[in-house]
Amino acid sequence: MEKNIFMNLKDKNNVYKNLYDGHWVESETGKYIDILSPIDNSFVGKVQAMNKEEVDKAIMNSKEAQLLWQEIPVNRRADILNRAADILYEKAGELAEILTMEIAKDRKSSVAEIERTADYIRFTADAAKSLEGETIPGDSFPGTKRNKISFVTRVPLGVVLAISPFNYPVNLSVSKIAPALMAGNSVVLKPPTQGSISALYLAEVFNIAGLPKGVLNTVTGRGSEIGDYCVTHKEIDFINFTGSTEVGQHISSITTMKPLLLELGGKDAAIVLDDADLDRAVDNIVSGAYSYSGQRCTAVKRILVMESVADELAEKLKDRISKLKVGDPREEGVVVTPLISEKSADFVMSLMEDANKKGAELLVGGKREGNLVYPTLYDNVTLDMKLAWEEPFGPILPIIRIKSIDEAIKIANESDYGLQSSVFTKDIDKAFYIANKLEVGTVQVNNKPERGPDHFPFLGVKSSGMGTQGIRYSIEAMSRPKAIVFNLNNVE
Ligand code: NAP
Numbered sequence: 001m002e003k004n005i006f007m008n009l010k011d012k013n014n015v016y017k018n019l020y021d022g023h024w025v026e027s028e029t030g031k032y033i034d035i036l037s038p039i040d041n042s043f044v045g046k047v048q049a050m051n052k053e054e055v056d057k058a059i060m061n062s063k064e065a066q067l068l069w070q071e072i073p074v075n076r077r078a079d080i081l082n083r084a085a086d087i088l089y090e091k092a093g094e095l096a097e098i099l100t101m102e103i104a105k106d107r108k109s110s111v112a113e114i115e116r117t118a119d120y121i122r123f124t125a126d127a128a129k130s131l132e133g134e135t136i137p138g139d140s141f142p143g144t145k146r147n148k149i150s151f152v153t154r155v156p157l158g159v160v161l162a163i164s165p166f167n168y169p170v171n172l173s174v175s176k177i178a179p180a181l182m183a184g185n186s187v188v189l190k191p192p193t194q195g196s197i198s199a200l201y202l203a204e205v206f207n208i209a210g211l212p213k214g215v216l217n218t219v220t221g222r223g224s225e226i227g228d229y230c231v232t233h234k235e236i237d238f239i240n241f242t243g244s245t246e247v248g249q250h251i252s253s254i255t256t257m258k259p260l261l262l263e264l265g266g267k268d269a270a271i272v273l274d275d276a277d278l279d280r281a282v283d284n285i286v287s288g289a290y291s292y293s294g295q296r297c298t299a300v301k302r303i304l305v306m307e308s309v310a311d312e313l314a315e316k317l318k319d320r321i322s323k324l325k326v327g328d329p330r331e332e333g334v335v336v337t338p339l340i341s342e343k344s345a346d347f348v349m350s351l352m353e354d355a356n357k358k359g360a361e362l363l364v365g366g367k368r369e370g371n372l373v374y375p376t377l378y379d380n381v382t383l384d385m386k387l388a389w390e391e392p393f394g395p396i397l398p399i400i401r402i403k404s405i406d407e408a409i410k411i412a413n414e415s416d417y418g419l420q421s422s423v424f425t426k427d428i429d430k431a432f433y434i435a436n437k438l439e440v441g442t443v444q445v446n447n448k449p450e451r452g453p454d455h456f457p458f459l460g461v462k463s464s465g466m467g468t469q470g471i472r473y474s475i476e477a478m479s480r481p482k483a484i485v486f487n488l489n490n491v492e
């Protein structure tokens with residue numbers, strides 16, 4: 001493959017364009033957004049601040065392109081997606097570097113995000129090939145004659161608006177784009193502003209792989225400026241959104257009869273029982289809570305531990321957390337990196353202030369340098385503290401001590417969120433008892449909360465979301481049944 005395949009999406013000053021009708025184009029607004037690295041404020045590039053007319057043009061172009069795309073056989077669509085996956089694998093190092101600079105994700109996790117994305121695309125291409133329709137004979141319903149038969153196939157919805165968050169700008173764009181495309185939809189991608197450069201490279205990967213023009217268009221600009229226009233546009237047939245509960249609820253409040261898939265915030269609990277393998281729990285809790293500085297929807301965001309093992313667990317955690325490597329994501333082995341913005345760090349610090357004031361015990365951390373927050377652990381957190389309930393999206397973890405299994409379930413379920421939870425125990429009966437009662441999308445037994453493997457169903461309940469992702473589930477969510485009923489005459 002040619003060395004510099006990414007020369008079209010930006011100019012020599014790192015001004016990035018948008019993919020429109022198969023070409024990279026500049027906005028006519030002449031307005032740009034500077035993307036600075038959260039690592040050191042260095043300049044990464046500029047993206048276009050598009051206006052509503054340009055967004056409209058992109059959506060209308062995708063609408064037209066979809067009519068042709070839906071006619072392309074599924075195995076041809078899969079060929080294009082597989083080519084995109086090959087390019088991603090080949091360019092993983094280069095793309096990971098951009099990701100690291102743009103969102104301060106450590107190098108290892110950045111490479112993992114790109115490779116996981118390539119795998120996601122391949123799996124989706126395969127899964128879509130085996131989706132079949134069904135035929136339903138009329139006589140299976142009481143009172144219906146035998147002269148009816150319904151042929152049910154799955155058809156695309158039209159234009160999918162994909163809106164992704166800063167923390168996985170590549171993977172959580174593809175988790176929308178790939179299933180939408182395989183189902184025969186076209187896609188308009190609105191990437192997160194901080195993360196948009198990485199997402200634009202992804203769009204170019206699909207373009208180079210041979211996606212027909214207009215089947216994937218990108219629109220950049222602040223969500224606060226163009227977001228409402230995008231989500232209420234009459235030609236958008238489906239909104240696939242991942243981001244904060246606040247923005248998700250806002251989208252849901254301003255849209256009417258638009259199908260939505262919402263992946264939102266979480267406050268995942270790790271419930272540790274007295275018979276748990278504590279070393280295993282510690283391994284999972286530390287990597288679950290602190291990788292990418294806790295900026296994962298599925299991060300462990302609170303520990304509910306039985307009093308009898310709380311001291312031992314706290315001691316082990318403290319020891320492990322104080323050894324975590326903190327700093328520049330480009331350095332080998334660094335886990336805790338600068339947060340995405342100063343504002344995020346301010347918020348995490350405000351949770352600490354509240355916890356300090358109300359008497360929580362700081363075991364480790366509590367320090368900040370700019371937007372770098374040191375991994376922090378609090379013990380004896382009580383239910384009047386914000387830290388017990390709010391999603392910090394930062395490297396801070398509260399320990400809440402509990403007296404019984406039912407108390408753990410009660411506190412876990414009192415959260416507004418319901419993404420995932422973990423239960424650490426050797427007792428399978430207790431694990432099932434708790435898992436059945438937790439109001440979340442997924443319960444992990446003896447593991448940290450996590451999204452993958454990506455073909456598993458992934459969903460949040462309550463304020464954590466609406467609808468189900470996961471490769472097959474996402475293809476189904478972005479297609480619908482179409483029934484053609486044959487009404488036969490009796491042949492005498
Ligand atoms: P965010 O601020 O809600 O932004 C998410 C996306 O929405 C961005 O692309 C943003 O664009 C866009 N946006 C903002 N206002 C909009 C509007 N009015 N209309 C349409 N789009 C709009 O979230 P974030 O800070 O990027 O991500 C962190 C949050 O996402 C956390 O709460 C985390 O738990 C959640 N998350 C959930 C999952 C899950 O699967 N459940 C996965 C990852 C993250 P701009 O960047 O231009 O503002």
Ligand code: G3H
Nearest residue numbers: 296297298449450451452
């Ligand atoms: O941030 C939300 C992601 O969907 C979490 O994915 O559990 O693989 O980190 P992950």
